[in-house]
Amino acid sequence: MATSATLTDSSPRPARRVGGEGSVTRAAILTAAEHVMRDEGYAAASTRRVAARAGLKPSLVHYYFPTTDDLLLALFEKGAAESDAGLEAALAAPDPLRALWAALTDTSRTALALEFMALANHRPGLRARIAEHSERMRARQVTLFDHALGERLAAEGACPAAGLSVVLAGIGRALIMEGALGVTGGHAEARAWVEAWLDKLAPAGAPRRD
């Protein structure tokens, strides 16, 4: 699929890799890193802990990812790729708007994304890449909105596509972050309101124009 390729291929800048890209070991390390980071926070994503989680020796982790930044970057790229795939799937879904909203409130991915936002604070190398990916996602969402809603957005009182992306992402993230904290007050109301709003924008019965 052309669109997917566009989004995924265009961010090469791969971590200076030593071990082969397709190695099973490499994949195991990344998976372990993902678990560690989700469970214990980004600060815990150290060579040692990742190695322990993967049942490997620390040296081996360094063999595949010479520096910690390399590892984190690779991990981010993996998540970004999965995230892109999810977005493309939403674009292709019968009801793209609601599929997007589901993706934006999907706990599994967003938890990691939040860790990376925190990480960006003091890993300048990561920040640029994360920003770049965020912008690409936004652009892609704008495409989706324009495609799915078209002139409805141009109507008076409506929010332009780019703003809509910010709004939905923000609300989705709020629901997830607070949910992780155990705070749920107002969540049902907010969710209902967003969904009612989406209904007004794109009645569920007739999701696609094409």
Added chain:
Amino acid sequence: MATSATLTDSSPRPARRVGGEGSVTRAAILTAAEHVMRDEGYAAASTRRVAARAGLKPSLVHYYFPTTDDLLLALFEKGAAESDAGLEAALAAPDPLRALWAALTDTSRTALALEFMALANHRPGLRARIAEHSERMRARQVTLFDHALGERLAAEGACPAAGLSVVLAGIGRALIMEGALGVTGGHAEARAWVEAWLDKLAPAGAPRRD
């Protein structure tokens, strides 16, 4: 003002303190910790760095805050108190709704709040306290909305006060988080849309009902 007192006084539970509560040194440590955390992320809020930033010896930090959790908790309480004060000020402002929106998009405070949300992940002691404060803030905002908007919220299509709080907080946080990353696409639109929306809810000319 009674209401302010209610909100501020009700969260005592101070960190197990060793050094006196009113000490200048203690305040200096907290300020240093705040800077470090804002600038370098929560993981950098170590005894050493905080001490270095405050121009003190590391041992002294431990004298005032025996464990790192004690320090972080105290720091959170400080921020929470300031945040509460800001909220109360908004409540008392001539145009409470817009004052609240300004507070929610105030970079200085929210940046720290985000670090704490990330921290909550793996500091269970903090999580409970953060969740509690979030809920208190939400409840207080609900009061504000009901007070400022009253029957307007009951109108068809409007979002209940609790949901409104989630929505505004989420959007505000998104603007700040992305802004910190350097991502600004759609921000102006989202901001404009929120403001237009607030205008509809509470026309700027007649903000207060009382």
Added chain:
Amino acid sequence: MATSATLTDSSPRPARRVGGEGSVTRAAILTAAEHVMRDEGYAAASTRRVAARAGLKPSLVHYYFPTTDDLLLALFEKGAAESDAGLEAALAAPDPLRALWAALTDTSRTALALEFMALANHRPGLRARIAEHSERMRARQVTLFDHALGERLAAEGACPAAGLSVVLAGIGRALIMEGALGVTGGHAEARAWVEAWLDKLAPAGAPRRD
């Protein structure tokens, strides 16, 4: 009682004391120190922990016992005095031999005594005092044996009083030390053998000659 006085008074060398000797606080500190040492080993008998256990501030402990050695020495003196009292009580008991054996296998006191023996290794100030007390106890026991057994010890095959003291103390300590470890193999047999032996030396029916 003259004998008791002899034994107790002759080892003054009191810790450089600041707080009054009879102070309740001082006594509380010593009791706390005793508990800490029994429960967590001599290495844990720090100013801080003792203070915490006693519910006092660390500075107060230092007020009464300027250095750690002062505290440890005072604690030893307290135990020694109690130990002396026990020995004198045995001497005065109707069946002194068995009362002594009971004292030598008394868990409560001996556990602390063992900690002090370990401590003696690297607290030269303590070592001298502990050695001195051990020797005094031995001498006193010799008196007891000569008094209680008299010519029986002179009989062929019997152990001289001083040796008997070493033997009984050693076996008693072994029972206690191993008991603390959870090792009990052979204990019943050893105990039975010692008791049978005491029976031969001083038939239970006629304990005292005087």
Added chain:
Amino acid sequence: MATSATLTDSSPRPARRVGGEGSVTRAAILTAAEHVMRDEGYAAASTRRVAARAGLKPSLVHYYFPTTDDLLLALFEKGAAESDAGLEAALAAPDPLRALWAALTDTSRTALALEFMALANHRPGLRARIAEHSERMRARQVTLFDHALGERLAAEGACPAAGLSVVLAGIGRALIMEGALGVTGGHAEARAWVEAWLDKLAPAGAPRRD
């Protein structure tokens, strides 16, 4: 020799080792730890001091023994192995009974053993292992006694093998502990008495029955 193997091989459970088991560095660390512990007590067996004594960097000690418990356990195992070897040598000696008595009063080994007994107090992981080893030693000694003394122990007035083991170990330990303190009153008598007793049990002229 089969018996030796039985005793020595059966206590593997090596400390979680990171550095190779046969490494010279590892051995050097253990030797240094042994010296430190013998000279300054168990509380002094810290990473720093051990490293200093071995002329190594502290980090290297942690490389081989991740936690202090690992180091202490390895050190105990080393001592236990040597102790086992000594016991087996006694068993094989022409006069096993006296060889055992010599081993039980051997200062070099027993001093360390005492430190470990004190340590067992607050290192539960060690305690189990120490207790286990003590019991194994006892069992082995019982074999020795039954083998060397046979029916003589069954004679009237004699102590069963297990009790004999407790008694000899206790007296031996007393001689060593007090000797370390500088207390020697009654030692010669006790020693002479034990030796006379051994003579009665197993006349020096005809030590072995087989």
Added chain:
DNA sequence: GATGAATGAGAATTCATTCAT
């Protein structure tokens, strides 16, 4: 009598990284 503040030393770990094999 008692206490709060301060400090230097040291302990137990953890970590990222380098190097040689």
Added chain:
DNA sequence: AATGAATGAATTCTCATTCAT
């Protein structure tokens, strides 16, 4: 492709002690 050895820096925390009040 993988690994063991080594290291210097950092982190969290504990401690004994001093000093001024």
